[in-house]
Amino acid sequence: MEDLERLTKYIPIVHFIGEILGKNCEVVLHDVTKPDNSIVEIVNGHISGRKVNGPITDLALKIMKDKNYKDKHFICNYESVGKSKKPFRSSSYFIKDEHNEIIGMICVNVDLSDLISARSVIEDAIMLANFTITANNKPNHTEQQKSALDLNVLESFEDNIEDLLLSLIKGVLSESEIAPERMSPKEKIDVVRKLNEKGVFLLKGGVSEVAKHLEASEATIYRYLNKIK
Structure with missing residues (x-):
């Protein structure tokens, strides 16, 4: 079975995720064997400005080059940024063949700009310096988050090669x-x-x-x- 034929079976899942998470969530299906025009399907592409046949991202290139996908199925909740410099929370699922080689990715990018603005309003309303609700204010990254952070790449999205x-x-x-x-x-x-x-x-x-x-x-x-x- 051709890689593209395998990947097209994931298109309904892309739309399924997009329907669940709504208009502030972009969902992208990549064919990583064609990095120059890897986007097979995209939902809510207005978030990053990308379209079908757009290129792969810098983070995905590094994942392919370093083969970071070999010992994991996905990476979750890492930071990325759109062309308009909007902050995103992103996650990527690796689609592999029978030889454990990556052939595609499903990437979910949540636009955080409205939530960050809302947080700012709430913090202004609280008006207490250093107000905390927990004893430890340090971020607690999961193992999947750490693996994304270890890649040392702030993912950015470009709409052409x-x-x-x-x-x-x-x-x-x-x-x-x-x-x-x-x-x-x-x-x-x-x-x-x-x-x-x-x-x-x-x-x-x-x-x-x-x-x-x-x-x-x-x-x-x-x-x-x-x-x-």
């Missing part, structure tokens, strides 16, 4: 105080290594886009990739 690549490349370049045109080959290799860890080169056009930003040829980027493997 160009924006996703740009976001990932600029994110890595921003970590360096050296402009690409002044980087040594060793420093550029380090940039390529970080981008590879984020799954950038799983995306169509990844090599050419990185080459452009590093002011190098595509052949040079392929050579750097061979060095870090």
Whole structure:
């Protein structure tokens, strides 16, 4: 059975979850074997601005690259952010084949902006500094939450592959105080290594886009990739 045929069986579940959780919840079915246009179905896509055939996310790329899905079925309640910078609470379920390889994901993204605004109103109304209702105010993450946090990625949603690549490349370049045109080959290799860890080169056009930003040829980027493997 083809992977896409298997995944289409999950489309009714996507709509089922969307109906239960309502208009402030986006539900997405991804075909991770096609990261450039992975979205098979989406409910309440207005929340992130994405549509069918949109690209995969940066977090999903890292999960695929690091194979974090091997020993778990899902990750729950991690932080993500929409293109409009709205805060989301997200969860992802991994769809695997008979060889325990990931072929798809069902992702649920709850828009928290209204709830956070309501919390602010309530806190203003309470008007007591350091008011607590429990003895311990520290967040208590579940094991699934910890596994998501360990990925060290704040998931962001882009509605096209160009924006996703740009976001990932600029994110890595921003970590360096050296402009690409002044980087040594060793420093550029380090940039390529970080981008590879984020799954950038799983995306169509990844090599050419990185080459452009590093002011190098595509052949040079392929050579750097061979060095870090």
